[in-house]
Amino acid sequence: MTLQAETSDNNVYDDDLSEIYDQIYTNRARDYQAEAALLAAIVRARRPEAASLLDVACGTAEHLAALKSTFTRLEGLELSAQMRDRARAKVPGVQIHEGDMRRFDLGRTYDAVCILFNSISFMATTEELDSAVASMARHLSPGGVLVIDPWYSPEQYIEGYVSDSVTRNDGRTIARVSHSAREGRRVRQEAHFVTADSAGINHFVNVQRLTLFTRDEYAAALEKAGCAAELVEGADALSPDTGTFVGVRR
Structure with missing residues (x-):
């Protein structure tokens, strides 16, 4: 399957779903404020002075809205046009870029980059996983922190x-x-x-x-992208079930 075909296949957030997305997840006890606080703690434990953050696959920008008081410069990246429109309406003044996580280039770097809510699992193969992680890592300044919220392992x-x-x-x-x-x-x-x-x-x-990627595959993707890989587990992870992968750019 070509990258273009896979992009089309995985752009699943159309008008029907994007219109009800926030109601589904904010009413299913998803605590965006708590997740934002955990994310900020993970980043600041490794880069205390972090001021800028890019949220990849940012959806309707619920996490960006929750992070507005935590980081000086926030930006998002989203493939779905419908989700981008809702994100821009929700967080005016925050730049929401159009882009595919596997091959984007915004021409700037950030203290932190994150991909949340299991969005990384839309990658179909380990090659696509490696491409996405490498694209995100390229947008980190030296010492910057990449936070990956994975889906289940096999x-x-x-x-x-x-x-x-x-x-x-x-x-x-x-x-x-x-x-x-x-x-x-x-x-x-x-x-x-x-x-x-x-x-x-x-x-x-x-x-x-x-896709059901293994923990070794997530760690390997971070290492290939020039980041020291770490798995955060338990109460300090964004999801205790899957843990949170963290990479610090060398």
Whole structure:
């Protein structure tokens, strides 16, 4: 599969999903403020004077909004046009760049770069993983910190996993149910959404394909990109289930 084909395949945040994205995740007990505080602590423990941060695959900019009081210069990178539009509306004054995480060049460096909410797992192969990590590392100043919030490793994946949620906000109810099926190293995650409000009921399906990378593969990608690799686990990690990979550019 070519990079262009994979980019098209993984640009899954269309109008239907981007429009309800914030309601789904802010109402599923996702604490963006707490995650932002953990992220800042990880960065500052390794670079106390860090003032600039780039959030790769920033989505609708919930993390950037939570980080506004922590870093002097914040910017985001997002592939989906719909998500970029919502991000720009949410954090006016914060530059949101269009770009593919595997091959972007913004012509500047940052004290910290992060990729959160398992977005790195959209990479289809270890070659794509290496390209994405190298692109992010190139945007670090010497001593800069790269924070990767990974998805599950192969041994952690639960075959046939089913997830569900119902959220209600401002007169709208959203029900979501998803099923995951493994296809080799990749997982096909099919989610069905039903939204209901005063205008009626709408149903749509969203399919994402995510890759089960090993911990060794994440660490190797960081080392190849010129970063000293570290795995943060437990309460200090962004996700205790998967840990957080941290690279410091040499």
